[in-house]
Amino acid sequence: MLRKNHEKSDIFFQGQELDIKSAVPLYYQLKELIQAQIADNHWRQGQMIPSENELAEAFKVSSGTVKKALGELVSQGLLTRRQGKGTFVAKPDFNKSFIRFFRFGSKKEGVFPHSKVLASGTVDPMPEVAKALKLEPGQRTILIRRLRILEDIPLMLEDIHLPEEIFKGFDELDISQKLLYPIYDRKYHTPIIWAEEFLKPLTATQEAAGYLAIEPGQAVISIERIAYTYQDRPVEFRKSLGRGDKFSYHIEIR
Structure with missing residues (x-):
């Protein structure tokens, strides 16, 4: 299995080398190459990438250089490590943000709102x-306007x-x-890697x-997200x- 991954890394990085004469650190060059391979869908979300030893051998660098490059990608959320298994392309779950901001009034585990599309085009x-x-x-x-509903209670109006x-x-x-x-990932090959959100209180217009x-x-509560x-x-x-009466911000800081 490891040999197979190494053969893949040779193919993916074929013709690409690190410039030892460059002022850009080697770990940073390697980090950029790995990011480019993921961006080109050579490795997809959930897929294991070559091991540290294989990358070190492929680029003729120390394991410390590889470890630092992968470490930064892990801290950025692009990769994730699974102890005893390897390093994988991360699969971030942004759907939890709804739970982070709004309480549903339901104690059922795994209950999420459904959507009613109001307009699209x-x-x-x-x-x-x-x-x-x-x-x-x-x-x-493309504009999608939808209403998020849980147990017949409308909670959020969204323009996407x-x-x-x-x-298309x-x-x-x-x-x-x-x-x-x-859907973005599977149908359009455009996975969401990270997002930023901005919150502010407002008052409801007659339409909203x-x-x-x-x-x-x-x-x-207005939440603007750029993904x-x-x-x-x-x-x-x-x-x-x-709805402001359903808003309850929650975040864990570790």
Whole structure:
């Protein structure tokens, strides 16, 4: 099995070498090469990469150099180590953010909201969306507006913008009972690697209040998310409005 992985690493890195004369540290060069291989889908989420010894042999560097390169990728969340098994391309779970922000009023384990798609189609993005997704003038986005519902209670209204050039046809899919990020990965080969979120309190407009079954002017929480794929490319801009009476922020700091 290890020999097979080593043969793969020879193929993936064929023609690529580290420049020992460069001012850029060797561990950083190796880190960049590994990131590029993952970005090109040579290694997909959940797949094991070559071992430290195999990488050290392939690039003629010390195991310490390899360990430092992999260590930084692990700390960034791109790779994960499984004791006794090896190093794997990480599979981040961003669906837990919903649990982090909103309490459902349900004690059932594993209960998640379902979605009702209110509108979908291709649009000219607003300036804030174009800026967040780093779009060129004239590039369009697919807009999905959906309502997140749990046990008949509407909890969150979401507008999701995706670059049309990457996600053609996404607005024609039935996503009411599906998680979005697995679709991004499997159908569009665009896994989400990391995301940043911005929270702020607002009051509900008449339109938002109608969807969330609350009174206009009641408190809502706005969550803006920019989600990135490999090489820090933004591929999703999501603006969510959640009911303030269901909001309860939770985070663990270790």
